[in-house]
Amino acid sequence: MLKATLKNHPCVWMGWSGEIKAHPRTRTLYQKKNSFIVSDLTQEDFDEYYSGFANSVLWPVLHYRLDLAEFSRRDLTGYLRVNEHFADEMVKVLKPDDIVWVHDYHLIPLAKALRQRGLQNKVGFFLHIPMPPPEIIAAMPNHEQLIPALCHYDLVGFQTDNDAANFARYLANELGMPAHISRRLGAGNRVRIGTFPVGVATRSFTRLARRAIKSDLVKKVMGSVPGALMIGVDRLDYTKGITLRLDAYERFLAANPAWHGKITYLQITPRSRSQIKEYAELEDVVNANAGRINGTYADASWSPMRYVNRPYSRTALSGLYRGARVALVTPLRDGMNLVAKEYVAAQDAANPGVLILSRFAGAAVEFKEGALLVNPYDPDQVASAIARAMAMPQAERKSRHSALYRALLSNDISKWGDKFLSSLMGTKEFNLKDAATLARADFDALSAPH
Ligand code: GDG
Secondary structure (H helix, E strand, O other): OHHHHHOOOOOOEEEEEEEEOOOOEEEEEOOOOOEEEEEEOOHHHHHHHHHHHHHHHHHHHHHHOOHOOOOHHHHHHHHHHHHHHHHHHHHHHHHOOEEEEEHHHHHOHHHHHHHHOOOOOOOEEOOOOOOOOHHHOOOOOHHHHHHHHHHOOEEEOOOOOOHHHHHHHHHHHHHHHOOOOOOEEEEEEEEEEEEEEOOOOOOHHHHHHHHHHOOHHHHHHHOOOOOEEEEEEOOOOHHHHHHHHHHHHHHHHHHHHOOOOOEEEEOOOOOOOOHHHHHHHHHHHHHHHHHHHHHHHHHHOOOOEEEOOOOOOOOHHHHHHHHEEEEOOOOOOOOOOOOHHHHHHHOOOOOEEEEEEEEEEEEEHHHHOEEEOOOOOOOOHHHHHHHHHHOOHHHHHHHHHHHHHHHHOOOOOOHHHHHHHHHHHHOOOOOOOOEEEEEEEEEEOOOOOO
């Protein structure tokens, strides 16, 4: 997504190489116009920073899951150490007029570390995942040492107004700062808060899907499916609501025998973060539930669901989205959810499919009109939405799709980077040809463990 935003503009990326080494190195890789400065992590860094504080404490807490946060791993030392390391590497290459754009929850204290090294440049931060209400953040031990560090950025960006408002309320409740969108802090620091919902490259994704539906792989899948295809695509993550979604599908099958033999649910779920206990446990539960559904309802000529753990190419995914009559996107909480957006972009406007979307995905704000919004915690409601989507007449599908596509176009990914960086620079217009330096802990969610 970042690659799509900035593909025409030279920039320096900095982050984790995705490798764990006993003797970590930092090196520069060159690809087309971009250079990538990547640092290895030690096993200790990986355990304390990546699997530990970032993914076992921050990830669940910011997704409202205090019950899953491993507060025994609350020690911030490793998390701060790796951020300090990135700051050390960055100051070696930053020029005075560079802009720094930091991405996501792995790097909350980076601006503070950069400021401590004397950096005066504009530094912005974008949080890809939700920001929960302050009552939830305050339950996180150490939050006082971490969340206020966001005030060292010039601009803090969120996916939705609700996330931005939650952060403003945190500042008000915990630091006594009036919850205004823009505040001046001591020592001349100034933090601004903004909303920058992430989009997709709408038209090019539509073109890709139009071609991909004719590919051998997609034709083979479509040819092997009796009746209609329903699709789900998610990293294997407890925030994505996969187990409750399977419950909903089971209820749909129980209540709608007329659809037996006429619907196939394809759930594509690449593994992620398997080294973390909750993820390994989730894998077992989803496997068992998918097996139970097939065991209960399959016959010799039909299986109600196909559950695959391996990743597919972006092209194959786009074709499968286009072939699917329904997409089930039911996260329990999600910063945005790009699968929902890609599914809409991939549809044939003349005969589009239906998007069933969790009201707790950031995408629901833009897709209120057009998607079938559901509460993912209510399997009966999701089951009814599946029945409604399967039976929806073409005219209604077309009018819903056209509202969704309009929403996509009005917030295309091509504008996202410009909007953020213009706001960071405090100017109306910003030309990305100006140097931009980016930091991101992991460049590619699927090539590196996410
Ligand atoms: C975080 C936030 C926010 C999935 N399976 C395959 C594959 N994917 C691609 C999808 C989509 C991406 O991964 C997943 O994006 P999401 O937005 O759905 O979710 P997260 O990974 O949790 O992303 C989220 C996002 O950041 C951006 O700000 O929307 O809320 O959690 O693009 O297509 N891609 C390929 N093969 C797969 O099997 N190639």
